Amino acid sequence: MxxxxxxxxxxxxxxxxxxxxxxxxxxxxxxxxxxxxxxxxxxxxxxxxxxxxxxxxxxxxxxxxxxxxxxxxxxxxxxxxxxxxxxxxxxxxxxxxxxxxxxxxxxxxxxxxxxxxxxxxxxxxxxxxxxxxxxxxxxxxxxxxxxxxxxxxxxxxxxxxxxxxxxxxxxxxATVREPDGLAKSSRNVNLNDQERKDAPVIYAALQQGREMIRNGEQDLNNVKTAVNTFIETHTHGKIDYVELLSYPELENIDRPKGQMIIAAAVQFEKARLIDNQVFDSHGAVTIG
Amino acid sequence: MxxxxxxxxxxxxxxxxxxxxxxxxxxxxxxxxxxxxxxxxxxxxxxxxxxxxxxxxxxxxxxxxxxxxxxxxxxxxxxxxxxxxxxxxxxxxxxxxxxxxxxxxxxxxxxxxxxxxxxxxxxxxxxxxxxxxxxxxxxxxxxxxxxxxxxxxxxxxxxxxxxxxxxxxxxxxATVREPDGLAKSSRNVNLNDQERKDAPVIYAALQQGREMIRNGEQDLNNVKTAVNTFIETHTHGKIDYVELLSYPELENIDRPKGQMIIAAAVQFEKARLIDNQVFDSHGAVTIG
Incomplete structure (x- = not known):
C-alpha cells in the first residue's frame, strides 16, 4: 500500500x-x-x-x-x-x-x-x-x-x-449492524448501559413501519405515528425526527409510491443516533 | 467521423x-x-x-x-x-x-x-x-x-x-486574425464598409498599450487613456470598455505586475467587437 x-x-x-x-x-x-x-x-x-x-x-x-x-x-x-x-x-x-x-x-x-x-x-x-x-x-x-x-x-x-x-x-x-440490529457507529460507545439496551429499538421501529406498509397501510402519517410511539415507549431517548420520504429524491409523499425511506434520529444523553431503511411501495427492502 | x-x-x-x-x-x-x-x-x-x-x-x-x-x-x-x-x-x-x-x-x-x-x-x-x-x-x-x-x-x-x-x-x-489584425469573428460580417476599415484599430490600440508598458510606463491609467483615445480617434464605434487587469485572476492592479490582459469592447452600428492581448510586466506577449 x-x-x-x-x-x-x-x-x-x-x-x-x-x-x-x-x-x-x-x-x-x-x-x-x-x-x-x-x-x-x-x-x-x-x-x-x-x-x-x-x-x-x-x-x-x-x-x-x-x-x-x-x-x-x-x-x-x-x-x-x-x-x-x-x-x-x-x-x-x-x-x-x-x-x-x-x-x-x-x-x-x-x-x-x-x-x-x-x-x-x-x-x-x-x-x-x-x-x-x-x-x-x-x-x-x-x-x-x-x-x-x-x-x-x-x-x-x-x-x-x-x-x-x-x-x-x-x-x-448496506449499514453494518450489531447482532441485535443496532447500526454500528463510533457514537455507540457514548451510550450508557440502559441506553445501549434500548437503542436497537430504533431499527426495530423502522422495520415495524416498513411492515405496516407491507401489510397495506396507505396513510403514511399512521406509519410515522406508530414508529414514533414505538421509539418513545421503549427508550428514554428524545426523538429528533421520524420521517418517511421518497428516495433518493427525499420529497414528501402522501401515500406509498416508488422507492421510499423511513428514517429516525434519536438523542440520547451523550449520543445522537440515526438509522434508516429504504424499501419499495410494497414494503420490500431495496437497499441495505 | x-x-x-x-x-x-x-x-x-x-x-x-x-x-x-x-x-x-x-x-x-x-x-x-x-x-x-x-x-x-x-x-x-x-x-x-x-x-x-x-x-x-x-x-x-x-x-x-x-x-x-x-x-x-x-x-x-x-x-x-x-x-x-x-x-x-x-x-x-x-x-x-x-x-x-x-x-x-x-x-x-x-x-x-x-x-x-x-x-x-x-x-x-x-x-x-x-x-x-x-x-x-x-x-x-x-x-x-x-x-x-x-x-x-x-x-x-x-x-x-x-x-x-x-x-x-x-x-x-491564440486568436485567429485577418491580415490587418482584426480578430476573426462571425460578427464581422455585420460591419459596414467604413467600420470594417476602422475595426483593425482595436487590435492596434491594444498593441500600442502593450508597447507603452514595454517601454516602461508604470501608470496603467495612462495606458488605458491612450488606448481609449486611440480607438476614439480612429473609429466611429462607441467604446464599451477598455480594461487592464491581472490575468487570469482578472483583478485590478495599480502597476505592471505578473501576467496582464488589456481588453476592449467597441460597439459599432450592428456589431459589438471584442479583442484582447495577454502579456507580462515587460510587455512581452505570453498567450496568443
Missing amino acids: KIIDSPEIIQKKASEFKAQGKQIGFVPTMGYLHEGHEQLIKEAKEENDIVILSIFINPLQFGEGEDLDRYPRDEVHDQTVAQKLGVDLLFFPTKESMYPTESAIQLSVNKRTNVLCGKSRPGHFDGVVTVVAKLFHLCQPAKAYFGMKDAQQVAVVKALVDDLNFPVEIVPV | KIIDSPEIIQKKASEFKAQGKQIGFVPTMGYLHEGHEQLIKEAKEENDIVILSIFINPLQFGEGEDLDRYPRDEVHDQTVAQKLGVDLLFFPTKESMYPTESAIQLSVNKRTNVLCGKSRPGHFDGVVTVVAKLFHLCQPAKAYFGMKDAQQVAVVKALVDDLNFPVEIVPV
Missing part, C-alpha cells in the same frame, strides 16, 4: 491506472475507520482492480460549533485497517493542499437537503459535494462506495453525479 | 478510449464554426489520439433578452468542417438530454466575472461552468481547447479546473 498526500500525485497515479485499463474503486472517508468503512473497502476490493481510500476531514462540511477540531483521529489504526484489507493507495491530503486558495467556484445543493439531518446543518451538503467533486476528479473512480447509514449523503452525492454527468457509479452499501 | 447525440454513449465511448490508453482532446463549441474554431480543432488534432468536438447551444449561459433562439446554426457546414479536419467524434446533444431534470446542484462563479463582458452578463459564467463541467465528465479529455478571443471564458474555465481539480489541461489558443 502506498500512502500519498499530494493531490497532484494521486491524480497522476489514477490517470496511469486508467490508461492501463484498470478500474478504480474509491472509498472516501474522514478516517477513524470502523466496521462500516471496512465493509465499503471490502466491496470496493471485490469489484475493482485498484482501490483508493481517502482520509480527509473536510473542513467545508462542518458548520459553526460543529467542532471540526474535536473530530476523532487514529492514523495508525486507519493505516493498519487499510493495509489489512488490501487498499492499494491511501490518499491522505492536508487541508492546505485540498484548498490552497479561496475558491472562485461554488457548488451548492438546492434539493434533498432541507429534510432529515440536513435540516439542522445548513451548508453541510454544499461542503460534501465540493469535496466529493474534488476527490472524484483526483481519484477518477469508476465506482465510489458510500454507506447507507448516511442515506441522505448517498442521495445528495447521487444528485451530484447525475446532474453533472460524472463518469462514476455510486454504490450504496 | 461518428456523430453522437446521446450523453450516455459519448461517455461510454470516451471511457473505452481512455481504457485503451488513448488521450482525448476536446473542443467545446456552440457550432457555426469559423476559422477560430478550426484552429482549436487543428491543435487538438496535433496533440491527442482522439478528438471530440461538441456542438451545443447551451441555454444556461444566455440571459434574458440574449436571444438564444436567434443564435446562428449551420449543421451541414459544421459537419463538413469537422469531417475535413479529422474530428473523431462529433457530440451533438439536445438540450433535453443535457438537462433532463431540474438540477439539484448549482455551480456558481464568484471571481473573475464582474469585469469585462461578464459585468453586463450576470449569471452567464455560471451557465458556462455548468455545461463545461458536464461536457468534461462526458468527454473525459486530457486537454480541452478554448480560444483566447474570449479570454475571460478561458480564465473562468481555468478557475473551474483548478478549484475542483479536474484532470484536464486547459489549452488557450
